[in-house]
Amino acid sequence: MASPLRLRSALALVTGAGSGIGRAISVRLAREGAAVAACDLDGAAAQETVRLLGGPGSEEGASRGTHAAFQTDVSEAGAAKCLLEQVQACFSRPPSVVVSCAGITRDEFLFHMSEDDWDKVIAVNLKGVFLVTQAAAQALVSSGCHGSIINISSIIGKVGNVGQTNYAASKAGVIGLTQTIARELGRHGIRCNSVLPGFIATPMTQKMPQKVLDKVIGMIPMGHMGDPEGDVADVVAFLASEDSGYITGASVEVTGMRLVWGGKGQRSGT
Numbered sequence: 001m002a003s004p005l006r007l008r009s010a011l012a013l014v015t016g017a018g019s020g021i022g023r024a025i026s027v028r029l030a031r032e033g034a035a036v037a038a039c040d041l042d043g044a045a046a047q048e049t050v051r052l053l054g055g056p057g058s059e060e061g062a063s064r065g066t067h068a069a070f071q072t073d074v075s076e077a078g079a080a081k082c083l084l085e086q087v088q089a090c091f092s093r094p095p096s097v098v099v100s101c102a103g104i105t106r107d108e109f110l111f112h113m114s115e116d117d118w119d120k121v122i123a124v125n126l127k128g129v130f131l132v133t134q135a136a137a138q139a140l141v142s143s144g145c146h147g148s149i150i151n152i153s154s155i156i157g158k159v160g161n162v163g164q165t166n167y168a169a170s171k172a173g174v175i176g177l178t179q180t181i182a183r184e185l186g187r188h189g190i191r192c193n194s195v196l197p198g199f200i201a202t203p204m205t206q207k208m209p210q211k212v213l214d215k216v217i218g219m220i221p222m223g224h225m226g227d228p229e230g231d232v233a234d235v236v237a238f239l240a241s242e243d244s245g246y247i248t249g250a251s252v253e254v255t256g257m258r259l260v261w262g263g264k265g266q267r268s269g270t
């Protein structure tokens with residue numbers, strides 16, 4: 001059972017906060033007392049997340065009206081720096097918790113994958129994480145604050161997947177980037193960890209054909225897909241809090257012990 005309000009003095013920036021795992025993380029961090037800066041490519045979806053976090057008189061109550069939404073394309077040059085400036089102007093401090101969750105898929109077999117699909121996935125999933133982490137770390141170091149950076153990778157970054165050369169490369173890159181940042185920023189009191197979800201029920205996995213989904217679920221020893229809030233957001237809240245104060249550079253798998261995909265020539269999502 002999580003300690004109540006263990007993030008009550010935290011300001012959390014969450015990218016990809018308008019949907020799926022990013023939204024679930026935003027809800028969970030707010031429930032533990034954090035003020036949340038919810039960022040998404042889709043500004044209206046980020047606003048909707050903020051509405052879900054609750055304001056005065058809402059069911060969630062705990063938020064105390066301290067959240068805000070931001071529209072940003074994390075892959076755009078200069079956008080992350082601008083986002084951090086906006087967040088600091090809004091909350092008068094840099095975020096002490098930074099969760100890079102924005103991500104996309106553009107699946108295709110190697111022989112048919114276009115350069116554009118390769119570039120787009122790397123730009124959002126890897127370069128976007130780099131840009132947000134760099135801007136956030138610069139803001140933290142220059143204000144002398146400690147922090148916890150959490151990057152959402154994927155188990156696919158560790159084991160690969162048919163039809164996902166671009167996605168697997170981007171997510172493997174996030175693991176390496178995170179480990180390196182943990183080494184560079186430890187002396188500034190900034191921790192950096194990655195979370196590697198397996199198959200989680202979100203709009204991203206809803207795009208998968210039912211036949212493939214059924215097959216994938218059959219290969220998960222726990223027997224079901226993960227839940228964005230109950231499974232992934234729990235781990236992120238732990239990594240965000242001081243309960244994980246001596247954990248940095250780690251890659252935490254949240255997979256229900258997913259087996260390596262063995263379907264011949266079949267694509268399998270995240």
Ligand code: NAP
Pocket residue numbers: 015016017018019020021022039040041042045072073074075101102103104124128152153154155196197198199200201202203204205270
């Ligand atoms: P999702 O429901 O599609 O949410 C991703 C969010 O990121 C969307 O709101 C999307 O906005 C936003 N986004 C996309 N491109 C962006 C950009 N350039 N700048 C800012 N925001 C952007 O997917 P999800 O399943 O929650 O996935 C969240 C993260 O977990 C991703 O990094 C994904 O790779 C990772 N992951 C997911 C699973 C899984 O099984 N679901 C497993 C392993 C890892 P739009 O809707 O406007 O595009």
